[in-house]
Amino acid sequence: MGLNLDEQKAVDRFRDDVVEPSMSKLVVLDFWAEWCGPCKALTPVLEKVTAEYADKGVVLKKLNVDEEQFIASQFQVQSIPTVYALFQGRPVADLTSARSETQLRDALDQILAQLPIGEGGGEQPQHDVGQFIEMAEGVLAEGENERALGIFAQVIDMAPDNAAAHAGLVRAMVAMGETDRAREHLDSLDPTLAEAPEIKQARTAIELAGDKVDDSELASLREKAEGGDMDARYAYAEAAFAAGQRDAAADELLAMIEADREWNEGAARTKLLQIFEAVGLEDPWVVATRRRLSKILFG
Structure with a gap:
């Protein structure tokens, strides 16, 4: 139900390999492929500069688009190499045009000056899984309710306090005719989360679903x-x-x-x-x- 097995594994790998490190570090994410000549030319530049910036909280992650087609599609990668900087799960800059060491260093310096990388004492940041929520909303709009339910459930697994994901899950349940299950899910939410606008929207969907007839x-x-x-x-x-x-x-x-x-x-x-x-x-x-x-x- 929802994501197929390969897609679910891809999401899990991306969460573990990229999203988790980005919660405290700046991840330079390089989309590449074995057959891509420019990718191979860029690799030494990325490896050298990110190694120099390792003590500043920068880490390089490489994603083979042939092996991870699902994730690449979520980032709407049209050509390679494509390089993004991610922080706390969110793309914060497109580094694709930084092809030289100097350009990459300048870009990283500018990014690092604006981000609280390495600062402690704060709350654990919530994963930014907006792309997956957007995908799930699109699937739900197309009437693939069970598939949308599975994607929203995956998002909740990655970001338990994401109100939009919980609301989407509830609306998918409503679309499947499982209003009792939807109510139970809403009732189980933390009171603070239950006051989010998205959750109120989901409650309205349940109320309207109460008028269903054969x-x-x-x-x-x-x-x-x-x-x-x-x-x-x-x-x-x-x-x-x-x-x-x-x-x-x-x-x-x-x-x-x-x-x-x-x-x-x-x-x-x-x-x-x-x-x-x-x-x-x-x-x-x-x-x-x-x-x-x-x-x-x-x-």
Whole structure:
């Protein structure tokens, strides 16, 4: 479920070999391949300079793109050599253009002057796993709910306090129809984490999923809505969204707002805003639907 075995192993290797060292050091990550002539020319430069900077907290890690295609794809590596500087799991600079020793030293000096490398006393930093969360969100948007669930679970394994990963996991469970399991997961979270905006978004998704009905009942609600009764239309919109038919739900709610925006104290608009929150305000579908709503409200 989720990542296949090879992808899971790749993530584990990357976490152990690159992310973990970067939590306290500056990792120079070199994407290369055996057949790449420029890569072989760059290797001595990278090895020499990073060795010189070892006592300043710099370490070189090399990633063979032929052997680690999954990780390379997450970094959207288009050509090699590609070289990044990573700190606390986050790419902080693209060093690909630094091909000479002088250029690389200048780049490292500039980076090191801005980072708290070697400073103690702080809390253990959280892994930056944004690329994997973005991938999981994309998979979830495509309807591959079980696969998304597995990726979010991997992210939580790497970064247990990542609110976005927990929220994504819950939304994947909701999409799979496992709302009870989703509620249990939210209830198990630390109270501080539970107050994160992403977690509140996930709770909204669970609430909206509570309106789910079977196909025959959904069809019956649709027939009743076609009669024009606002209560019936509202019930159909709720059920349609819970069934994963967000376009149908939005179309119905927008039509209701256009017909009578004040009905039931603006209930249709309130429900649509709840849907926006559950899906995510930055989601392209939400952005497009908000434009439709604004056109109705403000002409």
